[in-house]
Amino acid sequence: MKKITIILMILVMCVSLLAIHNFQSPVAASGDGGNWFHVEGTNIVDKHGNKVWLTGANWFGFNCRERMFLDSYHSDVLAVMEMVADKGINVVRVPIATDLLYAWSKGEYPPSVDTSYNNATLAGLNSYELFNYMLENFKRLGIKVIIDVHSAETDNQGHTHPLWFKGKITEEIFKEAWVWAAKEFKNNDTVIGFDLKNEPHTNAGDLKRISESAIWDDSDRPTNWKRVAEETALAILEVHPNVLIFVEGIEMYPKDDIWDDEEFNTSPWFGTNDYYGNWWGGNLRGVRKYPINLGKHQKQLVYSPHDYGPIVYEQTWFQGEFITADDERAKEILYEECWRDNWAFIMEEGISPLLLGEWGGMTEGNHKLLELNKKYLRAIRDYIIENKYELHHTFWCINIDSADTGGLLTRDEGTEFPGGRDLKWNDYKYDNFLYPTLWKNEEGKFIGLDQNVPLGRNGISLGEYYGTKDPNLPSPTPTTSPTPTQEPTQTPIEPISYGDLNDDGEINSLDAVLLSRILLEMSPSGVDMKRADLNGDGVVDTMDYVLLGRYIFGVITEFPVSKN
Template identity: 65%
Template sequence: MKKTISVFLALIMLLTLLIPSVTKVSAAEPGVAESGDDWLHVEGTNIVDKYGNKVWITGANWFGFNCRERMLLDSYHSNIVADIEIVADKGINVVRMPIATDLLYAWSKGEYPASTDTSYNNADLTGLNSFELFNFMLDNFKRVGIKVILDVHSAETDNMGHTYPLWYNGTITEEVFKEAWVWVANHYKNDDTIIGFDLKNEPHTNTGTLKMKSQSAIWDDSTHANNWKRVAQETALAIMKVHPNALIFVEGVEMYPKDGLWNDESFDTSPWTGTNDYYGNWWGGNLRGVKDYPINLGAYQKQLVYSPHDYGPMVFEQEWFKGSFPTCDDATAKKILYEQCWRDNWAYIMENGTSPLLIGEWGGLTEGEDKLLEANKKYLRSMRDYILENKYQLHHTFWCINIDSADTGGLLTRGEGTAFPGGRDLKWNDNKYDNYLYPVLWKNSEGKFIGLDHKIPLGKNGVLLGSPDDEPTINYGDINKDGQIDALDVIALKSYILGINQNIDTQAADLNKDSSIDALDMQILKRYLLGQVTQLPLG
């Protein structure tokens, strides 16, 4: 037995010479934004910056460029620059920004449709067309340290365009969809204000209980026109050819066959007459197909993040919100949601080490007299707590900042809240923010918000990415705290387990995150050094 251990440690010592030391690089002093230093990529189930430091995308949605008005709609009611500034001051480090394919395609052809004139509130917007206005918003996001995820929300600029299930519609063909994405990626490839692209919002099925394959988004390995997996993969690869630094966010679909085979031209989902052979979920929230048919970006796989959507019962009273959910305690509610929806639709992707996740939309109403309000708030608490439990693996963009979302409300409100300079008749919804969003915003140990820019702090209350006072990053595997992961860490971990030496980094030693340091962690560390495990921690 001793001989076996000696041989193993000798092999580990040899491998140590091949393992680079782990170094964390801090940002420079605050200054002017620098293009190209803030690109992100995926390592295991984490999103990291160019130095390998883990980041946490904690943002919110702000719609309008997908609508007929072609602008952030809150500029109707307030000074939009003041709105951007309070969003940064409140610690939202990313804005997911919906837009329409037809607008991007027009811009690519040198055509610049007009936006609704709100210069009576915003003198700086006088005379700007939609393209100029979009860039004005980007400049102001950059100025306050906010990053942007661009989201194709619909094929056409239409306030209800997101209800159409597919990425093509009318003159917006699959080819136009891809061409528009490649153009925008190429145009902004040198500006890391836009850190990523959400390829299509909420692919789903046709309305009604009789679902038609010809009208619905599917997910498999076919060449079918409606195969979202195929189109997403092809579009992502086309983008990567011109802009290999962007993150690519891919949403799910709505329905998925229980046998994994899309061999029905139609299927009935009625609770009375249906065959119950398809799994249903929220639009864009069904990523079961990843298990059978994962997105393959080849050399660009580290830019891929899967991105489901999830909501509460006031958006739609799904089956999991019925039964015991309305009366159970919060812990039971979260367990119900996890077991009946989250785990098998998307959480497994994070849990099995395939990819980090970004919950692209979650949120909901927090005030009013609706009979489902208390259940809705219970959902919000459950999702908030689940996100926090999976920090760094589970990213999110809350829906939404706007006051114009009828079924969710917004962080801006005309109801109870705090007025702010430039907001005019808008207020900040303290109840929604304080109770549901604030707890899952990225903050350091001093409570300062952490942005995603290495040069521009996030608003008035934030710090740079990589600042010395960031929340400490756990360097899993560096048991003896010398900045390297090698055979000495195996010895230190063994000594700790045997009770010989307690001077180790216990957080870095819990390699399967089960809150216990034991022989299982030793086995994981040995396998990591032998190359049999590629990512720490497991789980």
């Protein structure tokens, strides 16, 4: 009963904070600033000009009606996050929906599904608070984030809608939401990039309508993705000139570069075969004639195709010779029939680096195309490795609940981990396909993208790899040394850093996590309880939690105990 009461008190505290519409994200307030990336030729480089390799994975859920990482249903989400860092994933692409960003921009904070039965520290957090709490933990673990607008509306099937506007979400709202995000995260270099729109594509069925399908040219059509991406990127970069902009392709592209058909048929029986097709978001042929032009901000642009195997869809290049080809020839077939002309030419011709924003697929089970799917995965894996530093990638996906690809989390064969509950880590998929494509040094340590924070427990920081650690970042507050005195009976009293429960020199939501664990009788080790008594009444209780939350959100600037 006591734990239930405490959780309810925490919930009340969080709800009371919603009335404060002008508070700043705790992560943004504590961002170390300046560790940004830009493009030089076909490489992404850090602020010192050193090449980096973004090698990561996708983790979805904030694009869905649950508005949280869906694996929170099944596990301790922080335990999963820590394992992701330990496994060497240095960037996570996080899908979200435009309507959620837009709501936040208006001071509205829709709820996330309550998973406090697995994650006590998440009790009472709304979607905005939860998202920022996730960012703060990514920062702690040395993981960078790419925010991806996956759909117009928070909808588990929202990605099937072909365009960036839908219903109340207009093109203007799409742009406005992104500009708000630019303002929100411009001082938070945990968020290094924005993927403007996931998988623009055509309407369903063989009969394609230009009015319902993403196109790519120099027109003013409402469905011209090239125009909208360019305009949105420029608006973002005027506010936040340091963020990387990732622009995906479309699905269909005319063989003569001219979009002069209001409708066209792609049926193998009744179609005219006038268009090149590819995966949703994977067709960047239009870049040859109509490249994205960001002017003075061009060095922030990265093109981003998607690519999958035959279990997702049995494309023509997975048929014929591919079926019996050995691995080397299979890779050549995929390159010649798909990759080269759809997107690989962009890095080969020095136009831009690429981020393969989604790749992956099933590696276990009884699907009739499973062996062909694994052949595809070996081919794309090897192609990524061959193009290190020019071809970056985020694997799809961490989640257990992707129906046509599976995930790095599984309930089948795999390794159990603390906090995983009924989830396991998919060793076979990771060891054979993702691990070889992760950025590692000669000793096999994973290389992170933060200048100072090492990547998990098995990695190093970017600054450690290149010898460029930033000495100007704040360090934990040192312990005060007592001043020698001639009167030994007087013992110097060290000042108490109230609120800084983990002694890292900052007061943020990580301290709130520790305090919530104290209140839930989880007894975290190494915490000085004096630091948690923020009102000086000799008891650590929910009133102290309320004070800590008000301090983190900027409502108060000091604790009552410090006035005593």
